[in-house]
Amino acid sequence: xxxxxxxNANTPTATSHxxxxxxxxxxxxxxxxxxxxxxxxQLDGELEGKLNLKGKLTxxxxxxxxxxxxAKEVVIYGTVKGNVEAENRISLRAGASIVGDIKTAGxxxxxxxxxxxxxxxxxxxxxxxxxxxxxxxAGQKR
Numbered sequence: 001x002x003x004x005x006x007x008n009a010n011t012p013t014a015t016s017h018x019x020x021x022x023x024x025x026x027x028x029x030x031x032x033x034x035x036x037x038x039x040x041x042q043l044d045g046e047l048e049g050k051l052n053l054k055g056k057l058t059x060x061x062x063x064x065x066x067x068x069x070x071a072k073e074v075v076i077y078g079t080v081k082g083n084v085e086a087e088n089r090i091s092l093r094a095g096a097s098i099v100g101d102i103k104t105a106g107x108x109x110x111x112x113x114x115x116x117x118x119x120x121x122x123x124x125x126x127x128x129x130x131x132x133x134x135x136x137x138a139g140q141k142r
Contacts, residue, residue, distance in 0.1 A: 027062055041071075043078075061095060074104075076113075083117075 022040040025031065029045035036052040044060035051057070053071035063078030074086045076096040084090055086104040094112035103120040 022056070022058065027060075059096075068100075 022042040023037070024042045025045050025047070027044045030048075031045070032048045034050040034052070035047070038054045040055040040057075041053055042058045042060065043063050043065065046064045048066045051065075051067050051069045051071070053069075055071065056073040056075070057069065057071040058075045059065055059078045059080060061077040065078065065080045066082060067080075068082045068084075069080070070085045072086065073088045073090075074084055075091045075093065076084075076098060077093045078096065080096075080098040081100060083100045084098065084102050084104075086102075088104070089106040089108065090102055090104045091108040092098060092110060092113035092115060094110045096110075097114040099116045101118045101120070102115075103122060105122050107119060107121070109115060
């Protein structure tokens with residue numbers, strides 16, 4: 001019977017990690033090097049190096065990041081020194097500080113956020129419909 005209890009206790013834990021809850025780097029963690037992941041990440045500690053995510057990155061208010069960052073979406077509450085590239089959007093929240101260049105499709109800078117660097121707004125191009133139009137034109141008789 002205790003085996004069943006352990007089995008049931010482990011099941012919710014495994015399920016909660018597979019859901020959309022972010023992986024958390026705690027306040028006392030300091031990471032030096034290159035981090036890459038497909039998961040959503042909440043960074044509350046320190047990072048020095050390079051960060052490459054396919055998901056969303058949230059940098060907490062006490063965080064100190066000295067890295068180049070590339071992610072799908074980035075939300076910054078803490079301090080970042082380095083270039084930040086986001087496929088969808090970068091949000092600088094009140095109290096955030098970033099020194100570095102930004103490249104993204106959309107940006108939000110709240111009052112009280114500090115930013116020093118360049119911004120490159122990339123366009124999200126819609127899918128081209130030219131092949132369909134060409135196919136219809138080629139099928140017409142003269």
